[in-house]
Amino acid sequence: MERLVKTNLDLIVLRLLKEKPRWGYEINVEIKDQFKVYLSAGTLYPLLHSLEDKGFLEGVWKPEGGRGRRIYKITPKGEEFLEAGERALRRILLRWGK
Template sequence: MTDRDLYAGLIRLHVLHHAAGAPIYGQEMIEELAHHGYKLSPGTLYPLLHGLEKKGYLRSTQAVADGVRRRVYRITPKGKRAFAAAKTKVKELFGEIFHDDGSAS
C-alpha cells in the first residue's frame, strides 16, 4: 500500500466538506486540495466526483459561468448525513491518534 492509498478517504471527506458549504466544480477542487498538499490530476478527481455522485452523495448539473461550461456538484441529503456521521468518526479517530503524546508520530 502506498501513502496515497491512506488519503483517499480524506480527499472524499474534503470534497464533501466543501460541497456542504457551496456548489463545487472539478478544477476548483483540484486547486483547493493542492493547498493541502494533495496533487490530483483531472483523471483522478473526476472519477472520484462521479463515484460520489453514483453513490448518491453528490448531484451534478451543467452550469455556464463567464462563458465557461462546467459540471457543478452539490451535496445531497444522503451526502449531508454521511458527512455528519464521518465527522463524528474522524473526531473520534483523531482524538485517539493525538491523545497519547500530542504528536503525530
C-alpha cells in the first residue's frame, strides 16, 4: 500500500485539498489515517512546493497563535490535473478488471 500511495501522492494530496484547504501537518495526518502510511517532512513538503510551482495548488501563510501555518488550496489547474489523473487510474483499473 505504501508504494501505491507514494506513487500517486500528488493525486492523493490534490484530492484532499479539493475537499478543503489544509496545512501540511493536517495533510500528513489524513494520509496516515486513511492509508496507514506515514510521510516524512522530506517527502511531503518538497511535493507541496513542487505542486505549488506547477500551479496546481496555492499556499498562503496564516498567523496562528505564536506560529504561522501555510494553508494550501487546490487551483483550477490542479483540479484539471486531478481529474485527468483520476480518469487515467480508472482506465487502468477497468483494464485489470477484465
